[in-house]
Amino acid sequence: xxxxxxxxxxxxxxxxxxxxxxxxxxxxxxxxxxxxxxxxxxxxxxxxxxxxxxxxxxxxxxxxxxxxxxxxxxxxxxxxxxxxxxxxxxxxxxxxxxxxxxxxxxxxxxxxxxxxxxxxxxxxxxxxxxxxxxxxxxx
Numbered sequence: 001x002x003x004x005x006x007x008x009x010x011x012x013x014x015x016x017x018x019x020x021x022x023x024x025x026x027x028x029x030x031x032x033x034x035x036x037x038x039x040x041x042x043x044x045x046x047x048x049x050x051x052x053x054x055x056x057x058x059x060x061x062x063x064x065x066x067x068x069x070x071x072x073x074x075x076x077x078x079x080x081x082x083x084x085x086x087x088x089x090x091x092x093x094x095x096x097x098x099x100x101x102x103x104x105x106x107x108x109x110x111x112x113x114x115x116x117x118x119x120x121x122x123x124x125x126x127x128x129x130x131x132x133x134x135x136x137x138x139x
Contacts, residue, residue: 023113023121030110037103044096048089055085 062078124131 023117026113027110030106030113034103034106034110037099037106041096041099041103044092044099048092048096051085051089051092055082055089058082058085 058078059082062075062082065078066072066075
């Protein structure tokens, strides 16, 4: 059993961090981040299952080598590996839960942003006349 830790989409940065705060740019960034976090959650869940399976397998190997009367040192080392894998799997589960929470909050933020600013963007986008950029009157 093995785990592939490389990201499936190969995209290290889910969204460009720039100062483009136009409505559609923010919506696109939030969408891209939400999808990246959803993908990360799925990959972490797979990693957690794999690690848990490896922990169980390693634990049974420890039992097998103990039953085969191998040196107790090797039984203990193998049992320690099983325990470490089990602990790591629990931590990956915590990370996966955090990634899912972040994805959910990102999707919620995108919806809220659309509700607050979508109509204003429609008005600004459909005008023939130029309108001031957001924040212009705050100067």
